[in-house]
Amino acid sequence: MLNIGLLGLGTVGQGVVEIISKRKKELEELLNKKIRIKKILVKNMDKKRNIILPEDILTDNFNDIIEDDEIQLIIEATSSLGEGYRYVKEGLERGKHVVTANKAIVSRYFEELTALALENRVAFLYEASVAGGIPILKPLKEHIPLNRINEIQGILNGTCNYILTKMFEDDLDYDEALKIAQDLGYAESDPVADVEGYDTLRKLRILSSLGLQRKILEDDILLEGIDNIKSFDIEQIKKLNSVIKLIGEAKHYEDGYVAIVLPTIVAKDTYFSTINGAFNSISFKGDNVGELKFYGPGAGKLPTANAILTDVLDIGLNTYRNKNLLGKKRLKNYNYSMKGRFYLRIPKMDWKVERGLEEITEEILGQNKYIGIKTKEIELERIYGIIRTLNIKKKEYFLGRFL
Amino acid sequence: MLNIGLLGLGTVGQGVVEIISKRKKELEELLNKKIRIKKILVKNMDKKRNIILPEDILTDNFNDIIEDDEIQLIIEATSSLGEGYRYVKEGLERGKHVVTANKAIVSRYFEELTALALENRVAFLYEASVAGGIPILKPLKEHIPLNRINEIQGILNGTCNYILTKMFEDDLDYDEALKIAQDLGYAESDPVADVEGYDTLRKLRILSSLGLQRKILEDDILLEGIDNIKSFDIEQIKKLNSVIKLIGEAKHYEDGYVAIVLPTIVAKDTYFSTINGAFNSISFKGDNVGELKFYGPGAGKLPTANAILTDVLDIGLNTYRNKNLLGKKRLKNYNYSMKGRFYLRIPKMDWKVERGLEEITEEILGQNKYIGIKTKEIELERIYGIIRTLNIKKKEYFLGRFL
Structure with missing residues (x-):
């Protein structure tokens, strides 16, 4: 039996419950054992929820999960930085595997949590934290031993990409496009983390630390968001038969590296211009494999839950890589030059x-x-x-x- | 020590030797053991080769590999269907893991070899057989337990894609474009398997059998190649602001499926139109993850060798999935309707x-x-x-x- 403790029952948490329920037979056949969510941590036990759950599965006390020796695996889906970090850390320290979709935690505490997992001989996996449903971190990790990764680029934030797509396709103002994104649930009511680029920055921090095998922190990344964009800008770029995408990029540069998040102008018949709406795409270049590109849904209930569950399966099957993949070296930053x-x-x-x-x-x-x-x-x-x-x-x- | 027997020292075989040699340190660190190619099977021992090899590593006798109990893993890189099949089969029967880049073998004997590997509790992996350097089969396999895969599409043959790109971009005739592809080494001197679509068909057979979880054989796939294309056709399609790509597609259709390889007309600002030259791209749709797309080099020495070595690492680390993933059911074929x-x-x-x-x-x-x-x-x-x-x-x- 694989017993899971789920932290958080928001959109992503509900997606995890839903997929495990509808794919139970296939998952158990693959794992060759039963799988169940034993406990779910929620803030409010009495909240009305549109989901059928076994009795007594909810708790508002993290101790019910951390103290339960039957629970070998924690899925962290709280979207809180402070509490989430505490849960992940405590989980790893108690020898539980941890899977998270929380890019803020991974970005902020990447080295610490990676080392902690290694020390406790458990898995710390976070495929869902970058680019939602796209399998990118695992392929990237698998290519690192075989390649020097020279460059990583990506459209990493679905909210920004949706807003930019709307502005270009429907000639909307920034405020109008943002409003639609919010109405559709693509953007939060407080959109700062998305439109000012912090979310893209966090994902680039994760991708670049892995890909370039160097310690590249949030503060090492130069950042410009899309929140200042005006219809005037769209007009100018349209004249050039191009569109704007918010792209994060990290690459080796001279004897150091560059890591930037910048609105980026791409010609209309090139690859990145075809990535529209709330979709994401990432490319990386290895010296042996060449350039690989990955495309898919950058967020959403089921795609994100799906990514979480690919990690869960790797833990259940013991097919994850538990080496410390993070580079410790610091290199010269060439962003401004x-x-x-x-x-x-x-x-x-x-x-x-x-x-x-x-x-x-x-x-x-x-x-x-x-x-x-x-x-x-x-x-x-x-x-x-x-x-x-x-x-x-x-x-x-x-x-x-x-x- | 991971001892490898390599069959064939053509382009791909040399790529394998090259990457193992230049990434030895990283590979051994990851595997936590030594890795070496112990024997290489070649046809002609005396042929002059542009590659430095340890003494006595070459053999022209397969028995030197199959009888060597130290060799746990065989890399089949012969590009021969008949002999290659015999080697793969014998390897698996003798309890050796097998990695191959040979799509003809995998396509023809997929069920038999998969079952044989399972029976002998060894790995049979073939990431390099579809779309060269693109990691596609492993992600696909990993998504099957979590998703019903509804559709798979791909530009799967670099030669055809190169010819079509040249015809559209440089207004060349088919014969001129083919000649350039041959001069550059993208097309064989006998290009039939590529331009008539058989190569794409084999890759679609592999992808669709995995993805749709149904027995879909070569003969179940409807095939039209690009060898009849004329400048007249290019002219007409250009008027529509579109381009032609050779696309293989398999999908669930009514109570059965459709599996076709057809020249496909795609509008200029859409995704597949941006896949140019010798590159490949594959997309699949899962009911949970949504649509994922993968892009990269469809062939070539180092990309293909790189894909082979991702399989080798999965064997060395015991992180491959050894379940029989192939569906046994036959379903109604709706190609013509x-x-x-x-x-x-x-x-x-x-x-x-x-x-x-x-x-x-x-x-x-x-x-x-x-x-x-x-x-x-x-x-x-x-x-x-x-x-x-x-x-x-x-x-x-x-x-x-x-x-």
């Missing part, structure tokens, strides 16, 4: 100010009360230099990069 | 004959000495009915389908 062509939109100012722009400009794409330019190939820090010099506030500019 | 819109190009005939075309035609796309039409939504068998009625020979028509 990364070269490229960029899109910059700022408020239209007087001619003296604009002259500061002149030397980096390849083409003025459009101007009215804003001015939008495509730069020559320059180092990224020159853009921030100009933003500082012109004293432009965070909310007043939009910065993107041409892929 | 599959509904869709099709492209048909035939020689231009007199008006009486063309009247036969009229009732299925939605639009005549072009005509000179040929006539190319887009059909209404019809059953596929109606096309073959017309081809028979008009007495059009295999070499005289080109048939595609609109996705």
Whole structure:
């Protein structure tokens, strides 16, 4: 019998219950043993829920799970950073396998929790924490021993991608597109973590630490979100027969690395431009395998629960890799000296100010009360230099990069 | 010590030697034991080879490998169907794990070899046999217990995709594009298996048997290749702002299934149109995970060797799944009654004959000495009915389908 303790019965938790219930026969045949969720931790025992559950399965006391020696595996699906971390840590310390979908926890405590699992000879798996239903972390881990991974790129946040798709396809304003995303449940009522790019940043932190085999922390990643985007920007980019995607990218660069999350301009007939709506895509390049790309649903009840359960099966079958895969070395960060062509939109100012722009400009794409330019190939820090010099506030500019 | 017997030292075999040599440290760290290729079976011991090998590693006698109890694992990289099959079978019977890149063997003897491996409690793995470097079979197998897989689609042959890409991008004739593919080593001097679609068919046989969990044999798959394509066809499809890809597809259909390999017309801003050159892509849809897509190099020395070595690592770490994953049930085949819109190009005939075309035609796309039409939504068998009625020979028509 594989006894599971489930923490949280929100959307993802319910998805886990649903799939285990409908695929019980297949799962037990594969595992060659029974599988059941023995306890579910919830905040509110009396809340009305649209799901049929065995009697006495709910608890509001974590001790009922952590103290139960029959429970070998904990699925953490709370979406809380503080409590979730405590549960994961305690679970691993007590010798229980832990599976989580919580990217905030993995990103913040990646090294610590990975080491803790190794020490206690249990699994710490988190496939669902990056790109929802897409099997990406396991293939990535499996390619690391065979390849030097040189580059990882991804559209990692379904909310941003949905908003950008809507703005381009239906000529909506940012606020209108955000509102629809919220109505459809793609965006939270407080969308900051998504639209300002923090969610993408966390996923890139996880992907890049694994892929590049270096210690790359949240603070090492340069971040621009999509919350400042205006219809003006969409107009300029459309003229170039291109679209904007929020892309996280990490790569080896000179003797160090670059790790950035930036709105990225991609031509219409290229791969990333076909990733629309709430979908995600990730690519990585290995020196032997070449470039691999993965596409799928970036979130959602069943896709995320499905990813959690691929981890659960790996634990049940003992087919997970329990080596410490994380690199310990720190390398030089070259974010600001990364070269490229960029899109910059700022408020239209007087001619003296604009002259500061002149030397980096390849083409003025459009101007009215804003001015939008495509730069020559320059180092990224020159853009921030100009933003500082012109004293432009965070909310007043939009910065993107041409892929 | 993990002792490997390698069969064949062609392109793929050399890739295996190369990666094991350059990643030895990482592999041995992961496996926690030494890894070495103990013997390599070759046809000609005296052939000059551009690769440095330990003394006495070559043999032209399979017995030196099969009789060597130290060799626990055989990598079959011969590209021969008859001999390869004999080696694989004998290897499994002698209790050796077998990894192969040989799609012809897997396709032809899938059920037999899978059962044989199970019986002898060894692994029979073949990740490299479908879509070269793309990790597809393992993710697919891992999703089967959690999902009903409803549909699998793929661009599975790099040669065809390269030829089609060249014809569309550079306005080349079929013969010119094939010649370039041959010069670059993408196409064999005898390209029949590729351009007539047999290679795609074999890969679809493997994917669909796994994915649909049904016995779907080579003969169950309807096949049209790309060898009849003409510049006339490219012109018509370009007018529709679309391109042609050779796509294999299997899906549940009514109470049975459909399994077809057909030139497929895809609009320019959609996913499959961005898969160019010798690359492959596969998508599958599960009822829980939704649609997943995978992209990467469909062939080549290092990508294929890399895929072989992911299997080898799964054996060395004992993390492969050894359940018999193949469905035994047969289901009704609906290939000919599959509904869709099709492209048909035939020689231009007199008006009486063309009247036969009229009732299925939605639009005549072009005509000179040929006539190319887009059909209404019809059953596929109606096309073959017309081809028979008009007495059009295999070499005289080109048939595609609109996705």
